[in-house]
Amino acid sequence: MKRVVLSLAFSLLSTAGLLAQGGAVRGYVVDKTNSSPLIGATVSVKGADDRVRGDVADKKGQFLIANLPAGNYTMQLRSLGYTEMKKTITIKANDTLDLHTVGLTPTAVLTNTVEVEAAQIRGEQKGDTSEFNAKAFKTDKNGTAEDLIKKMPGVDIDATGTVKAQGENVQQVLVDGKPFFGNDPATTLKTLPSDIIDKVQIYDQASDQAQFTRFDDGVRNKTLNVITKADKRVGVFGKLSAGYGTDSRYNLNGNINVFNGDQRISLLAMANNVNEQNFSIQDIIGAMGGGNNSYMRMAGRSMAMFTTSGGGKSSAPRGPGSNNDFTISPNDGISKSAGIGLNYSDQFGSSFGVSGSYFYNRTTTEQNQNVNRTYITNNEVSQTNPQSNQGVVTNINNRLNIRADYSIDSMNSILLSPRFTWQSNDNSSNSNSSIFSGSTGSALSNSVTSSLSNGSAYNLGTDLLYRLRFATVGRTFSASLSSAFRNSDSKSTNTSDVTLFFPDSTINLYQDVPTDGKTTTLSANLAYTEPIATNHQLQLSYNISNTSNSSNRFTYNLDSLGNEVLPALTLLSSQATSQYLTQRPGLSYRFSILPNPDSANAAFDPLTMMGRGGPGGGHGGPGGRMLSMMGGAIGTWTFGIGADYQMATLANDQSYPTSFSSTHQYYNILPNFSLVARPTATSNVRLIYRTSTNAPSSSQLQDVIDNSDPLHLSRGNSALKPEYTHTIFANYGEFNIATATGLFLMAHLNLTQDHIISSTYTHGVAPFLNDTLPVGSQFSMPVNHDGYMNVNSFLVYSFVLELWRGFKLNMNTNVGGMYTHDITLIDSATNYANTLTFTPSIGFSSNISEYTDFSLSARTAYSTLKNTLQQSLNSNYTTTTLIARGTFISHDSSDWFDGWLCSMDFNYIVTSGLSSSYNTAVPLLNFGIGKRFLDQRAEIKLSVFDALNKNNTISRTTGSGYFDDTQTQVLHRYLMLTLTYNLRSFMGAK
Numbered sequence: 001m002k003r004v005v006l007s008l009a010f011s012l013l014s015t016a017g018l019l020a021q022g023g024a025v026r027g028y029v030v031d032k033t034n035s036s037p038l039i040g041a042t043v044s045v046k047g048a049d050d051r052v053r054g055d056v057a058d059k060k061g062q063f064l065i066a067n068l069p070a071g072n073y074t075m076q077l078r079s080l081g082y083t084e085m086k087k088t089i090t091i092k093a094n095d096t097l098d099l100h101t102v103g104l105t106p107t108a109v110l111t112n113t114v115e116v117e118a119a120q121i122r123g124e125q126k127g128d129t130s131e132f133n134a135k136a137f138k139t140d141k142n143g144t145a146e147d148l149i150k151k152m153p154g155v156d157i158d159a160t161g162t163v164k165a166q167g168e169n170v171q172q173v174l175v176d177g178k179p180f181f182g183n184d185p186a187t188t189l190k191t192l193p194s195d196i197i198d199k200v201q202i203y204d205q206a207s208d209q210a211q212f213t214r215f216d217d218g219v220r221n222k223t224l225n226v227i228t229k230a231d232k233r234v235g236v237f238g239k240l241s242a243g244y245g246t247d248s249r250y251n252l253n254g255n256i257n258v259f260n261g262d263q264r265i266s267l268l269a270m271a272n273n274v275n276e277q278n279f280s281i282q283d284i285i286g287a288m289g290g291g292n293n294s295y296m297r298m299a300g301r302s303m304a305m306f307t308t309s310g311g312g313k314s315s316a317p318r319g320p321g322s323n324n325d326f327t328i329s330p331n332d333g334i335s336k337s338a339g340i341g342l343n344y345s346d347q348f349g350s351s352f353g354v355s356g357s358y359f360y361n362r363t364t365t366e367q368n369q370n371v372n373r374t375y376i377t378n379n380e381v382s383q384t385n386p387q388s389n390q391g392v393v394t395n396i397n398n399r400l401n402i403r404a405d406y407s408i409d410s411m412n413s414i415l416l417s418p419r420f421t422w423q424s425n426d427n428s429s430n431s432n433s434s435i436f437s438g439s440t441g442s443a444l445s446n447s448v449t450s451s452l453s454n455g456s457a458y459n460l461g462t463d464l465l466y467r468l469r470f471a472t473v474g475r476t477f478s479a480s481l482s483s484a485f486r487n488s489d490s491k492s493t494n495t496s497d498v499t500l501f502f503p504d505s506t507i508n509l510y511q512d513v514p515t516d517g518k519t520t521t522l523s524a525n526l527a528y529t530e531p532i533a534t535n536h537q538l539q540l541s542y543n544i545s546n547t548s549n550s551s552n553r554f555t556y557n558l559d560s561l562g563n564e565v566l567p568a569l570t571l572l573s574s575q576a577t578s579q580y581l582t583q584r585p586g587l588s589y590r591f592s593i594l595p596n597p598d599s600a601n602a603a604f605d606p607l608t609m610m611g612r613g614g615p616g617g618g619h620g621g622p623g624g625r626m627l628s629m630m631g632g633a634i635g636t637w638t639f640g641i642g643a644d645y646q647m648a649t650l651a652n653d654q655s656y657p658t659s660f661s662s663t664h665q666y667y668n669i670l671p672n673f674s675l676v677a678r679p680t681a682t683s684n685v686r687l688i689y690r691t692s693t694n695a696p697s698s699s700q701l702q703d704v705i706d707n708s709d710p711l712h713l714s715r716g717n718s719a720l721k722p723e724y725t726h727t728i729f730a731n732y733g734e735f736n737i738a739t740a741t742g743l744f745l746m747a748h749l750n751l752t753q754d755h756i757i758s759s760t761y762t763h764g765v766a767p768f769l770n771d772t773l774p775v776g777s778q779f780s781m782p783v784n785h786d787g788y789m790n791v792n793s794f795l796v797y798s799f800v801l802e803l804w805r806g807f808k809l810n811m812n813t814n815v816g817g818m819y820t821h822d823i824t825l826i827d828s829a830t831n832y833a834n835t836l837t838f839t840p841s842i843g844f845s846s847n848i849s850e851y852t853d854f855s856l857s858a859r860t861a862y863s864t865l866k867n868t869l870q871q872s873l874n875s876n877y878t879t880t881t882l883i884a885r886g887t888f889i890s891h892d893s894s895d896w897f898d899g900w901l902c903s904m905d906f907n908y909i910v911t912s913g914l915s916s917s918y919n920t921a922v923p924l925l926n927f928g929i930g931k932r933f934l935d936q937r938a939e940i941k942l943s944v945f946d947a948l949n950k951n952n953t954i955s956r957t958t959g960s961g962y963f964d965d966t967q968t969q970v971l972h973r974y975l976m977l978t979l980t981y982n983l984r985s986f987m988g989a990k
Contacts, residue, residue: 023068023069023070023091023092023093023094023095023096023097024064024065024066024067024068024091024095024096024097024410025045025064025065025068025073025075025089025091025096025097025098025099026062026063026064026065026096026097026098026099027062027063027098027099027100027101027102028057028060028061028062028063028100028101028102029041029043029057029061029063029077029079029102029104030061030101030102030103030104031082031103031104031106031230032103032104032105032106033105033106034230035101035103036061036230036231037057037060037061037062037230038057038061038079038082038104039057039058039061039199039227040056040057040079040080041056041057041061041063041077041078041079041082041104042054042055042056042057042077042078042079043055043056043057043063043065043075043076043077044075044076045065045068045073045074045075045076045089046073046074046076047068047069047071047072047073048071048072053065053067053068057079058177060262062350064410066410066411066469067471067472067473068091069091069093070091070092070093071090071091072088072089072090072091073088073089073090073091074086074087074088075087075088075089077102077104079104081106081107082104082105082106082107083104083105083106083107085102085104096410122136122137122740122800123136123152123153123735123740123742124682124735125681125682125683125684125733125734125735125742128203128204128676128684128686128733129201129202129203130153130154130166130201130202130203130733130735130742130744131199131200131201131202132152132153132199132200132201132202133198133199134148134194134197134198134199134200135198136740136847137151137152137810137847138846138847138848138849138850138853139151139194139850139853140194140850140851140853140887140889141195141850141936142193142239142932142936142937142939142980142982143193143194143195143853144189144190144191144192144193144194145188145189145190145191145192145193145194145197145226146186146189146190147194147853148194148197148200149163149189149200149224150845150855151810151845151847152200152810153735153742153744153796153798153810153812154166154167154202154742154744154796154798154812154814155202156812156814157186157189162186163185163186163189163224165202165222165224166202166222166731166733166744166746166794166796167744167746167792167793167794167795167796167814167816168222168746168794169222170185170222170223170224171185171221171222171223172184172185172205172221172223172224173185173188173189173223173224173225173226174223174224174225174226175188175192175225175226175228175264176225176226176227176228176233177225178264178345178353178355179345179355179357179401179403180192180266180343180345180355180357181266181268181341181343181357181359182357182359182399182401185224187268187341188226189224191255191257191266191268192226192257193237193239193982193984195232195984196228196229196232196237197226197227197228197229198227198228198229198230199227200224200225200226200227201224201225201227202222202223202224202225203222203223203225204220204221204222204223204686204731205220205221205222205223206219206220207219208415208465209465209467209478209480209525209527212467212476212478213476213478213527213529213539214529214537214590215527215529215537215539215541215588215590215640215642216640216672216674216676216688220688220729228259231986232259232986233259233261234259234260234261234986234987235259235984235985235986235987236256236257236258236259236983236985237256237257237259237982237983237984237985237986238254238255238256238257238982238983239253239254239255239980239981239982239983240253240254240980240981240983241253241254241978241979241980241981242978242979243943243976243977243978243979244976244977245943245974245975245976245977246974246975246976247974248273249273249274249974249976250271250272250273250274251272251273251274251276251976251978252269252270252271252272253268253269253270253272253276254268254269254270255267255268255269256268256983262345262346262347262353263345263346263347264343264344264345264346265342265343265344266341266342266343266344267340267341267342267343268340268341269339269340269341270337270338270339270340270361271337271338271339272336272337273334273335273336273337274945274971274974274976275333275334275335275971276335276337333365333366333367333368333968333969333970334365334366334367334969334970334971335363335364335365335366336363336364336365337361337362337363337364338361338362338363339359339360339361339362339363340359340360340361341357341358341359341360342357342358342359343355343356343357344356344357350407351406351407351408352404352405352406352407353404353405354402354403354404354405355402355403356400356401356402356403357399357400357401358398358399358400359397359398359399360396360397360398360399361396361397362394362395362396362397363394363395363397364392364393364394364395365392365393365395366390366391366392366969367389367390367391367392367393367968367969368388368389368390368391368968368969369387369388369389369390369966369967369968369969370386370387370388370389370966370967371385371386371387371388371389371964371965371966371967372384372385372386372387372915372917372918372964372965372966373385373386373387373962373963373964374438374873374915374962374963374964375762375778375961375962376824376826376831376833376867376869376870376873376961376962377762377826377827377869377870378762378826378827378828378829378831378869378870379870382438382870382872382873383435383436383437383438383444383762383776384435384436384438385433385434385435385436385962386433386434386436387431387432387433387434388431388432388433389429389430389431390429390430390431391427391428391429391430392427392428392429393425393426393427394425394426394427395423395424395425396423396424396425397421397422397423398420398421398422398423399419399420399421400419400420400421401417401418401419402416402417402418402419403415403416403417404416404417411468411469411470411471412466412467412468412469413466413467414464414465414466414467415463415464415465415467416462416463416464416465417462417463417464417465418461418462418463419459419460419461419462420458420459420460420461421458421459422456422457422458422459423456423457423458424454424455424456425453425454425455425456425490426453426454427451427452427453427454428450428451428452428453429450429451429453430448430449430450431447431448431449431450431709432446432447432448433446433447433448433449433709433711434446434447435711435776435777442501443501444500444501444502444775444776445498445499445500445501445711445774445775445776445777446498446499447496447497447498447499447709447710447711448496448497448498449494449495449496449497449708449709450494450495451492451493451494451495451708452492452493453490453491453492453493454490454491455488455489455490455491455515456488456489456490457486457487457488457489458486458487459484459485459486460484460485460486461482461483461484461485462481462482462483463480463481463482464480464481464482465478465479465480466478466479466480472531473531474529474530474531474537475529475530475531476527476528476529477526477527477528477529478525478526478527479524479525479526479527480524480525481523481524482521482522482523482524482525483520483521483522483523484519484520484521485518485519485520485521486517486518486519486520487516487517487518488515488516488517488518489514489515489516490514490515490516491512491513491514491515492512492513492515492708493510493511493512493513493558494509494510494511494513494708495509495510495511496508496509496708496709496710498710498711500774500775500776500777501775501776502774502775502776505774507710509557509707509710510557510558511555511556511557511558511707511708512555512556512558512564513553513554513555513556513708514552514553514554514556515551515552515553515554516551516552517549517550517551517552517698518548518549518550518551519547519548519549519698520547520548521545521546521547521548522545522546523543523544523545523546524543524544524545525541525542525543526541526542526543527539527540527541528540528541535591535592535593535594536589536590536591536592537589537590537591538587538588538589538590539586539587539588539589539590539642540585540586540587541584541585541586541587541588541644542583542584542585542586543582543583543584543585543586543644544581544582544583544584545581545582545584546579546580546581546582547579547580547581547695548577548578548579549577549578549579549697549698550576550577550698551574551575551576551577551698551699551702552574552575553573553574553702553704554566554573555567555572555573555707570656570657570658571657571703571704571705571715571768572704572705572707573656573657573704574654574656574657574702574703574704574716575654575655575656576652576653576654576655576656576698576701576702576703576704577652577653578650578651578652578653578698578701579649579650579651580648580649580650580651580695580722581648581649581651582646582647582648582649582693583646583647584644584645584646584647584670585644585645586642586643586644586645586670587642587643588640588641588642588643588672589640589641589642590638590639590640591638591639592636592637592638592639593636593637593638593639594635594636595634595635595636634678634680634681635678635679635680636677636678637675637676637677638675638676638677639673639674639675640672640673640674640675641671641672641673641674642671642672643669643670643671643672644669644670644672645667645668645669645670646666646667646668646669646670646693647665647666647667648665648666648667648668648693648695648722649663649664649665649666650663650664650666650695650721650722651663651664652701652718654702654703654718658703660718662718662719664721666693666721666722668691668693668724670690670691670692670693671689671691672688672689672690672691673687673688673689674686674687674688674689675687675688680734682734682735682736683732683733683734684732684733684734685730685731685732686729686730686731686732687728687729687730688727688728688729688730689726689727689728690726690727690729691724691725691726691727692724692725692727693722693723693724693725694722694723694725695722696717696720696721696722696756696782699716700716700717700720700756700782701716701717701718701720702716702718703715703716703717703718703768704716705768705769710777711776711777711778712777712778712780713766713769713777713778713779713780714779714780714781715768715779715780715781716781716782717781717782717783720756720782720783720784721754721784722754723752723753723754723755723756723784724752724753724754725750725751725752725753726749726750726751726752727748727749727750728747728748728749729746729747729748729749730745730746730747730748731744731745731746731747732744732745733745739799740799740800741797741798741799741800742796742797742798742799743795743796743797743798744794744795744796745793745794745795746792746793746794746795747791747792747793747794748791748792748793749789749790749791749792750788750789750790750791751788751789752786752788752789753786754784754785754786755784755785755786755787755788755823756782756783756784757782757783757784757785757788757822757823757824757825757960758780758781758782758783758824758825758960758961759780759781759782759783759824759825759828760778760779760780760824760825760826760827760960760961761773761778761779761780761827762777762778762826762827763775763827764827766779767781768781780960783825785823785825785830787821787823787832788821788822788823789819789820789821790818790819790820790821791817791818791819791820792816792817792818793816793817793818794814794815794816794817795814795815795816796812796813796814796815797812797813798810798811798812798813799811800847801844807848808846808847808848809844809845809846809847810844810845810846810847811842811843811844812841812842812843812844812857813841813842814839814840814841814842815838815839815840815841816837816838816839816840816841817836817837817838817839818835818836818837818839819834819835819836819837820833820834820835820958821833821834822834822835822958822960824960824961826869826961829869830868830869831867831868831869831870831961832867832868833865833866833867833958833961834864834865834866834867835863835864835865835866835958836863836864837861837862837863838861838862838863839859839860839861839862840859840860841857841858841859841860842857842858843855843856843857843858843859843883844856844857850889851888851889851890851891852887852888852889853886853887853888854884854885854886854887854888855883855884855885855886856883856884856885857882857883858880858881858882858883859880859881859883860878860879860880860881861878861879861880862876862878863876863877863878863956864876865877865958865963875913875963876913877911877912877913877914877956878910878911878912878913879909879910879911880909880910881907881908881909881910882906882907882908882909883906883907883908884904884905884906885904885905885906886903886904887901887902887903887904888901888902888903889901889932895933898932898936899931899932899933899936899939900929900930900931900932901929901930901931901932901939901941902927902928902929903927903928903929903930903941903943904925904926904927904928905925905926905927906923906924906925906926907922907923907924908921908922908923908924909921909922909924910922911954914954914956914965915965918954918956918965918967920952920954922950922951922952922954923948923950924946924948924950924951925946925947925948926943926944926945926946926947927943927944927947928941928942928943928944929941929942930942930978934981937981937982937983937984938979938980938981938982939978939979939980939981939982940977940978940979940980941977941978941980942975942976942977942978943975943976943977943978944973944974944975945971945973945974945975945976946971946972946973946974947973948973949972949973951970951971951972951973952967952970953967953968953970954966954967
């Protein structure tokens with residue numbers, strides 16, 4: 001079958017140039033008064049057959065309508081705030097009519113209607129895209145995009161820098177439809193000034209192939225697209241700041257952006273010791289090859305803190321590009337960072353566009369934690385495990401991302417996306433841990449462990465996508481190739497001194513553990529779509545993917561002379577390879593139910609609206625992407641149904657300590673269903689059902705024992721099977737233009753069969769150890785088990801509250817919920833851990849003027865944890881957060897009285913229901929006073945961080961068979977004097 005599909009692919013490629021027939025019309029839609037492009041203007045043509053075809057102007061105002069039979073057409077051009085234009089055009093066969101520039105005249109607006117118009121254009125729901133007008137949200141003239149975004153309905157930025165929109169983590173921020181500094185939302189929003197932004201769009205971006213074929217592959221990235229003002233696209237802007245304070249605290253930041261239409265260059269640099277970090281903690285763990293030491297376990301706990309309260313697995317839809325390139329500090333530990341980044345993008349003619357970014361940083365973090373862990377056991381006698389962990393880690397990270405999009409002609413295009421990452425990591429850690437009996441309070445064991453580790457890893461990957469559109473509307477072919485290669489090396493020296501009290505004995509370990517691993521993934525995907533009737537389309541697809549892993553891990557005992565000696569227990573070391581090969585032919589069917597053909601809104605055929613950016617249908621400007629996935633006209637309901645037949649082979653070969661090999665075949669049907677609808681002009685509905693498989697990792701398959709902590713032994717399991725997951729995602733969005741109210745709902749469910757869980761033994765003879773576990777120790781290994789479930793839901797309602805004329809507040813009310821049904825085997829008994837988290841919140845922010853900005857919000861996270869084993873450990877715990885922020889700037893005709901500013905940031909966090917010493921109320925107050933000068937572009941400010949000297953970080957996370965209450969060292973009070981200069985030099989529209 002593979003040969004047949006490949007033969008078909010080459011045949012189609014060889015005849016591509018012969019199939020590009022039919023006429024076309026193209027041009028640019030601009031404002032007649034200033035020649036600025038009208039992004040999002042709609043262009044449609046109607047022929048003698050009364051069939052309407054259309055397009056949407058991209059970021060340059062450009063439009064293209066192809067595949068038009070020869071004849072006369074009535075063209076209609078429309079844009080909000082402009083007079084509609086109609087004209088007659090003639091299309092010739094195999095020819096393109098170039099209209100060059102078409103100008104629309106702004107609609108005259110009476111003075112007494114200005115206020116109504118402003119309220120109406122605060123936001124719109126355009127299909128699956130929520131679009132907000134930046135002018136309707138007042139911010140400080142020197143504010144950032146982050147300050148603006150936080151005022152918009154359904155958008156939130158938490159203390160860790162994570163950007164959320166409509167209940168989901170934002171995976172990327174685009175600027176005028178193009179990537180900016182990779183896929184990191186926080187860096188982009190902190191770099192861009194708010195005064196260059198015209199509009200902000202929020203949508204779920206599909207993969208490049210799905211945008212082209214219009215068949216949903218389930219890959220979704222919550223995306224913010226920042227559309228800049230037409231007169232701010234040529235110029236130089238940025239911000240430079242330098243601060244120094246008490247305790248030798250310093251903070252240096254700078255970014256310079258040079259925009260010249262499509263050509264854009266941005267440079268940023270930073271250095272500080274006040275916890276502003278620009279790396280992802282996953283990079284550290286990745287560089288260490290999985291982390292087999294106490295610091296890596298400590299880092300894992302820290303990473304869990306960054307997730308939704310209550311722990312459990314993240315359920316946000318994720319796909320390629322979902323990992324952040326840069327991450328803002330979660331404020332745990334004390335960090336010193338330095339970094340530099342470069343971003344470049346350009347468009348060469350109408351056929352070739354390129355963007356890329358490079359980032360380097362070095363971060364050293366000191367992290368001290370106190371952890372109180374409670375274990376769930378298979379009896380009513382619980383165990384508690386207080387821990388004290390200290391660690392210092394130095395991480396160096398390099399990232400390079402490139403995206404090149406080339407349109408060969410009006411029917412063919414190629415998209416190439418290479419990427420490279422290199423990381424190195426050095427750390428030292430110490431841990432003191434004791435285990436106590438919950439019934440008597442007596443100590444069962446005590447351990448003191450330390451580790452010195454260093455490692456490095458690099459990742460190299462490339463995605464290549466070819467797209468072909470035929471003259472027949474709805475007939476397309478696409479082929480993609482993906483490759484990824486990862487290599488990691490690390491070495492750790494572990495020391496452990498363990499005291500056991502029942503019976504009295506000691507364990508002393510001094511070991512070297514070198515580890516290296518390689519992972520190679522190669523995959524290809526072919527997709528062919530064919531229209532079988534009006535608004536009906538079929539897709540044939542074929543995917544083949546192969547992932548190969550090799551891993552070597554050796555554990556050497558060090559004798560008194562420091563020589564490495566292999567221990568008697570050979571299972572401490574392993575050499576193994578694994579391979580996961582899948583082949584997946586698929587068939588999908590898509591059809592649309594159109595609105596009443598007599599309706600004026602029934603002008604668009606969803607199969608003709610195939611996206612912009614040439615044949616690829618890639619970014620091509622925000623307007624084009626929006627129409628490409630929104631399902632056509634108002635009242636259109638688009639359904640998709642299909643299934644893949646997956647043939648998978650999982651092979652595992654081990655050469656040491658014992659030689660064996662195993663090969664297993666798995667056959668699965670992977671059904672899918674999608675619904676996209678536009679019930680009204682202001683609302684959209686989306687429902688997706690997907691199934692997928694997930695193979696166990698190489699480390700999970702290795703029959704090797706990790707004894708770096710003798711009280712917490714672990715082992716892989718070569719008998720693991722792939723997981724099979726059902727995913728349901730649904731959302732509804734509505735924005736009422738007249739009342740400026742928004743309603744967004746989201747629900748996401750994962751149900752996994754053969755879920756890989758932990759099987760833990762706390763006493764007796766554990767499998768493969770052939771020895772009785774000491775009292776106060778544990779042994780765990782991964783196994784498959786059915787029944788894991790995770791549900792997330794979110795609702796946001798936003799509106800504008802005007803208490804009196806001119807005093808406007810942006811109101812946001814949110815309700816979130818998460819339920820996790822997790823499973824753990826404890827001494828062969830099954831424990832079902834049910835965690836329910838409920839998070840209501842309310843907040844408002846001012847929308848008065850650029851000189852007065854304040855906000856107040858309250859949020860409660862109420863969680864319940866119930867276990868079927870040891871129900872006495874069931875608990876309820878709550879975290880309530882109150883946040884008040886304000887900035888006030890004086891404005892006066894006098895230079896002396898003008899530009900004084902006062903800022904305040906107050907957080908009050910109350911935790912209850914945790915371990916006794918972890919229930920606290922933490923008031924955190926930051927404030928500053930400063931003066932602006934040089935036409936308010938420069939600013940000097942004295943700030944106080946943690947003025948009350950009460951800063952503290954406490955959290956609860958739920959793991960497999962345990963839960964942790966954690967307190968982490970943080971920064972305390974310091975003062976800092978900062979000088980800032982905002983660079984602004986624009987040359988108008990281009």
